[in-house]
Amino acid sequence: AQKITQTQPGMFVQEKEAVTLDCTYDTSDPSYGLFWYKQPSSGEMIFLIYQGSYDQQNATEGRYSLNFQKARKSANLVISASQLGDSAMYFCAMREGRGGNTDKLIFGTGTRLQVFP
Amino acid sequence: KAGVTQTPRYLIKTRGQQVTLSCSPISGHRSVSWYQQTPGQGLQFLFEYFSETQRNKGNFPGRFSGRQFSNSRSEMNVSTLELGDSALYLCASSLVSGGGTDTQYFGPGTRLTVL
Numbered sequence: 001a002q003k004i005t006q007t008q009p010g011m012f013v014q015e016k017e018a019v020t021l022d023c024t025y026d027t028s029d030p031s032y033g034l035f036w037y038k039q040p041s042s043g044e045m046i047f048l049i050y051q052g053s054y055d056q057q058n059a060t061e062g063r064y065s066l067n068f069q070k071a072r073k074s075a076n077l078v079i080s081a082s083q084l085g086d087s088a089m090y091f092c093a094m095r096e097g098r099g100g101n102t103d104k105l106i107f108g109t110g111t112r113l114q115v116f117p
Numbered sequence: 118k119a120g121v122t123q124t125p126r127y128l129i130k131t132r133g134q135q136v137t138l139s140c141s142p143i144s145g146h147r148s149v150s151w152y153q154q155t156p157g158q159g160l161q162f163l164f165e166y167f168s169e170t171q172r173n174k175g176n177f178p179g180r181f182s183g184r185q186f187s188n189s190r191s192e193m194n195v196s197t198l199e200l201g202d203s204a205l206y207l208c209a210s211s212l213v214s215g216g217g218t219d220t221q222y223f224g225p226g227t228r229l230t231v232l
Binding site for chain 1: 150159165172205209211220223224225
């Protein structure tokens, strides 16, 4: 069965430092998409980055990059140059299939990131 | 372009009542999905709609239902509310271009409290 595991309930990082948030997944479908979302205390889920299972290169979006290791079934989020505004919950999610048939996302339990000055 | 909007943002109901939540997707987006978020269960998929048809449903009782209108706006309804239905209900929309990179964009959520 498809599953997302985030083993870090909480992480601390100093401003301007880089931080890695871990995510492992389990699926038997060769075609899938992996997403990271940020959820501030306001509650809205903010899309950060996407990685497709067939993508050859790791995804990057500004200060966010995804360390995709397919054989290990991991999709870690790297945030470079952390800012105070990065303090939030971060969720890893997976969609099986190539999209177009379903948008259903399976979420991990999240990691609470706190950035301190 | 306006984002996903959800109304109302906050709602307080009592056990046994019913509630309807509304979601307006991003303009041009044809798929709408609903999720329930609670401290105990985390984020759980409720259902998704595309072209007014439910194409996937999560493991929730029949008290939870939804629909999508021709303009892609969606509503979800919960009947006979229980205390455990207290949660943040999130709506998300996507373009459904047929490619693999379709991303779901979420609204701000409706926080439902059942007393």
